[in-house]
Every structure is written in structure tokens, then in C-alpha cells.
Amino acid sequence: MPTTLPTIEHLINGQRTAGGTRTADVFNPATGQVEKRVALADKLTVEAAIANAQAAYPAWRNTPPLKRARVMSTLKVLLEQNAEAICALVTAEHGKVLSDSLGELQRGIENVEYASYAPELLKGEHSKNVGPAIDSWSEFQALGVCAGITPFNFPVMVPLWMWPMAVACGNTFILKPSERDPSSALLVAELALQAGLPPGVLNVVHGDKEAVDTLLTDARVKAISFVGSTPIAEYIYSTGCSHGKRVQALGGAKNHAVVMPDADIPNAVNALMGAAYGSCGERCMAIPLVVAVGDATADAVIAGLKTEIAKMKVGPGTQASCDMGPLVTQAHFDKVKGYVEQGVAEGATLVVDGRGISVPGNEHGYFLGACLFDHVKPGMRIYQEEIFGPVLGVVRVKTLADAMDLIDAHEYGNGTCIFTRDGEAARYFTDNILVGMVGVNVPLPVPVAYHSFGGWKRSLFGDLHGYGPDAVRFYTKRKTITQRWPSAGVREGAVFSFPSSK
DSSP: OOOOOOEEOEEETTEEEOOSSEEEEEEETTTTEEEEEEEEOOHHHHHHHHHHHHHHHHHHHTSOHHHHHHHHHHHHHHHHHTHHHHHHHHHHHHOOOHHHHHHHHHHHHHHHHHHTTHHHHTOOOEEEEEETTEEEEEEEEEOSEEEEEOOSSOTTHHHHHHHHHHHHTTOEEEEEOOTTSOHHHHHHHHHHHHTTOOTTSEEEOOOSHHHHHHHHHOTTEEEEEEESOHHHHHHHHHHHHHTTOEEEEEOOOOOEEEEOTTSOHHHHHHHHHHHHHGGGGOOTTOOOEEEEESHHHHHHHHHHHHHHHHHOOBOOTTSTTOSBOOOSOHHHHHHHHHHHHHHHHTTOEEEEOOTTOOOTTOTTSOOOOOEEEESOOTTSHHHHSOOOSSEEEEEEESSHHHHHHHHHHSSEESEEEEEOSOHHHHHHHHHHOOOSEEEESOSOOOOOTTSOBOOEETTEESSSOBSHHHHHHHTEEEEEEEEEOOOTTOOOOOOOSOOOOO
16 A cells, blocks of 8 residues: 655644645655655635734734744744754755755844844834924834745745744734745744744745735735745736735846956865855856856866866765755756756857766666856856756856956846955956845855845845845834924914924
8 A cells, every 4th residue: 555645734823734625746856756745725725824814913013022032032042953853854855965954044043033133123213303392203013914935945044034024023924935845944933833923923834826826916915025036026026016015026046256367266166166066056146157257267267167076976965975965856857957958059068067977876866967068158048047956157258347248238136256366356346246246255145144135137026135124124114103292281373384394
């Protein structure tokens, strides 16, 4: 008889619940085997989560910010205590190596820690005597029910970009994590309940387009946060805005790393290895393109990369000796492999071919070795499109100006970096490049929790970036109060001119 697989349920009003009649398979990417199933929420299930979030909102909104912050402080400790279990779930369902899972969790914990500063972050402004006996001040008030839709590549970190700050600001929240690797987000939500978050304040629903569309169109949901591909981000933004919601939708990327002739090439190569092939390239801040200034620079970078790629070990993420695990699904493996074939067909030089790699004992896993292209040119699909896999291309240009022109012309503007010893070049690059996050000798310029994350152009739809100070503004609305208490017995006549302080 076939073994019954465990089903990952939703978390609504503090309780696990089935909800919906459909399920999806959850694979172990290292083996290619289905190990769990996840319930897919129907419209009624999502509406039940919204109703519970709305019911929990009044009491939570009026909970003192310090008490809300203490929940975040307790959650931080619980996340640290349960790090091993959380990371095991991430690696089992996503495939990334355990050290990478731990790095992801730590970045998420830093956002929880920042959310614990809510009493300070929510302080408004006050002005006394803006007019005769008139005082004025501003407050930052919660929005209501908010929702987050998060991607498969960071199943712990990206949810922690969203809901901790949202609930610390007094909102309630519905999280729809990726159905490809949903277990870790669910475990973190249950730890939040242990930390003291009241039932209904944070709800988790798993699902596909039916669940997403319900969140986008239900009038009770006031704000939507999203991270994913640009086509979906654009859909989320346009649909949510058309239904009167506040929306921030972070989309795709094609990040360029400029290597100058004066760069420390060995250090640049080591940095590029991690940035291109870490997490199997499944990062929106990955470096899939190197723009080498000068042929000598390109030759040196490629020689260094070939040497380092030969040292890489690819295998299950649970093996501590492995540098890179599998891609997340068979469909994504096929897509990334297709890009490699397309690059060859378009005339790029495939210097290192990671196709056909075999991992003993895991022959059915979704493993693709590191791939390296030279002579990549604008217009090629491997240059223009986000591959989201372990594929690095080298573009040769003559000058820094040529490199910047390429970057500025690309539709995405998420992240970029420059490797150089020249302070003047670095300053000019950071000041003028049309990209939202820029590194100097730093390949992954992901802001820390107390700065905000977001790109430019078609990498971000909306005015406010993710987490950090922008998150406080996104999850609150400003209210300005002007108040006067006239002295007893003083009566003034009607004034018909517009009030001023003159």
C-alpha cells in the first residue's frame, strides 16, 4: 500500500486547518521525491483568514506598542533556539545548503529585532503653539488587515521582511508563502504564537492564484506586499491598486558586476563565485553578469573563475562539504538548462558546462553544475532575462562609461556592484548608476535590517521599499491633529479668511 504523505495545513486564528479540497506536491529537490503535500486554500478559506484577522485587529491595534514589541523580542529568542529545525525545513524543501539557510534565517532575525524597536519608530512629531493656544502633532496609525505574498527562494527571510513590522505597527496579517517550500514559514508563525502573538493577528494560508486573487480583491485587505518575478509583480501591483489597496511589489533583476582593470582580481573572483552560484543562483540579488572593462580584465576573471569552479562541490544541501545544492523543482531545472542551451545557440562561448552533472546517490535530484559564459552580448536572452540559476555570463567592454551604459539601459535596476581600487571611479559609479542598491567591492549589496531594500525601474512597483524605515511608513498611515483649548470666557467672532500663523 502507498505511504500516506503528511499534509501541510493553513494556520488560521491560531489553529491549523485543512481548508480547500486541492493539494500540491512538495518535493525534496535533492532526491526528486514527493515528501509532503500542501493544502491549497480556496476562496472561502482565504476569506475565513481575512475575517479572523479583521476580528483580531481592534484589540491588537490598541495594544500598547511596547507590548507588541516585546512579542518580537521573545520571537527573536525562539527563532535562535529553533534555528536548526527551521533551517532543516528550508534545506529539505528548497535545496540550499544548510549554511545558506542559516544565513537567510539570521537576516530574517535581524528584521524581527528591528521590529522590536516599534515604540521608537512609531513616535510622531509634536509642535506647540503653532497658533495662539493651538498645538499640532502627527501620529502613525495602523492600516488594518495586511497581506504578504512571498517567493520560494527565501522561505524564511522574506516573510520576516513583512509581517513582523506590520504587526509591530498594530496591523493584523495574512501570509501566503510559496507552495513549493511552505513548512518553514508555518513553523515560524507558530513560534510567533508561542512568543505571545494573539490568535488571528498572524494567519498563514497556502495556495495559488485563487488565494492570491482573493487577497487582491477583498476590500478588507488594506495593503499587499509581494516579492517575486516582474510579470507577477506588475499584476499584483495593478490589480491591488485598482482595488484601492496600498501595494509594494518587488520584481525581478539582472544584476551586473563591473570589474575594473585595477581591481583585486583574486578577491573579485572569490566574491563573484558566491554571488553567482550561492543558493544555486536563485536570488534576486545574485550576480548573473560580469561586465569586464578591457580584454585583459576579462581573461583574468575567466581564468580565476574556471579555477574556482573546478573546486566546487555540488550535492545535497544537508552535506556540510557541499557548496551548492539543487534547483528547487524539475520545471525550474528544465528552464535554467534551456537558457544554457539558448546561450550556446545565440553564439556565447560556454567556458564551463554544468549540464550533465551526476551526484552519486541523488541521481534524480535537480542538480545543475556551475555554468560560465564568455562573450555574452546585449540582446541575447541570457543577457536580457532573469535566469535564476547557476549561470554566469561575462560581457566585455572597453570603458567604465560603456559598462554603465549597459546597466542603465537594462529594464531591471535591482542591484549592481563595482570592483575597483579607484575611489574616484567608485564614487562616480555609485552616484550616477540607475540602480537601487549598489556595492563597492561588495557583490551582494543587500541592506541591513535598519535600511530599506528595493530596486529601481522594473524591479520595484510602488513608492516604498521593503523592510527598514520604509516598512514603518508602508504599514502605517499618518494622521495630523491640530487642537485648541480656548481660555475660559474668551469668545471670538467668526473668521472667514484661511487660517494662517501670520
